[in-house]
Amino acid sequence: MxxxxxxxxxxxxxxxxxxxxxxxxxxxxxxxxxxxxxxxxxxxxxxxxxxxxxxxxKFWPPLRESIAPALIATIISMIPIVLVLGLVSSILGIGLPIYWLLFLVFLGWLFAHFWDNYxxxxxxxxxxxxxxxxxxxxxxxxxxxxxxxxxxxxxxxxxxxxxxxxxxEAIAVPALSREDARKVILTASPI
Structure with a gap:
């Protein structure tokens, strides 16, 4: 090799x-x-x-490391999203769910950064x-x-x-002393 x-x-x-x-x-x-x-x-x-x-x-460390960059990217993305949706909602006269959209943008950035680091x-x-x-x-x-x-x-x-x-394969298992046996049993793990 x-x-x-x-x-x-x-x-x-x-x-x-x-x-x-x-x-x-x-x-x-x-x-x-x-x-x-x-x-x-x-x-x-x-x-x-x-x-x-x-x-x-490991799943959690890259996910934790991805939260801050995803928040930064969401904040940067928020400016054009709010401007465009504000303009569209004022033209159409309806309110659009900006917060849900920003949450989805955050999840998208989080996934993109996580996938790159995982x-x-x-x-x-x-x-x-x-x-x-x-x-x-x-x-x-x-x-x-x-x-x-x-x-x-x-x-x-x-x-x-x-x-x-x-x-x-034959592996010899030695007998433990009384104290070592007690430690193994109490900790439920090998010495």
Whole structure:
């Protein structure tokens, strides 16, 4: 198994509205691809591991991080929406539900930013042509490289374990002392 990383750099962006990254800065692109040996590919196919998620895919942290940019984008979007709806409602003589519309705009921005930050990485994403990640700075580039290396270590260990999944494995379980047994029972978790 080989991890192939290639880095590139996008130009300066003065105002990049979608996916709601404001400000000026350099955007890095990290392309990650994993080369598997034929034996490893056979194991991946045999146990249907191509669709296995590599990362934990945590839901709440990216959602929390998406609320503030979505609010900012909604406030910015509110000006033309209120002007247009105010003009339309005064021409037609009816009141339009502006608050509901703004709430829907907020949900749209929230979804757009969340979807950009939510990382659901699977093994197949790294197999066939790899995947490109956008990094906002040097620190996030280095962090993403580290995450990719760590993910490959996990994949390697799963494949090493998969080689022996049809074999019977004997694991010796030692008897615990009275105090250790009490701790295990009271905490209901391994020591």
């Amino acid at each position: 080989n991890l192939l990383l290639s880095r590139s750099q996008s130009g300066y962006k003065l105002f990049k509205l979608l996916p709601l990254r404001f400000g000026r800065g350099v955007i890095f692109n990290l392309h990650a691809e994993v080369e598997f040996t034929p034996e490893e590919r056979d194991l991946l196919r045999k146990y249907h591991l191509e669709d296995a998620r590599i990362n934990d895919g 990382d659901n990485l699977r093994i197949i994403d790294l197999m066939n042509g790899g995947r490109t990640f956008r990094c906002d700075g040097v620190v996030s580039l280095i962090r993403r490289e580290y995450d990719m290396e760590r993910a490959c270590i996990f994949i390697r260990q799963v494949l090493e374990s998969a080689r022996h999944w049809h074999d019977r």
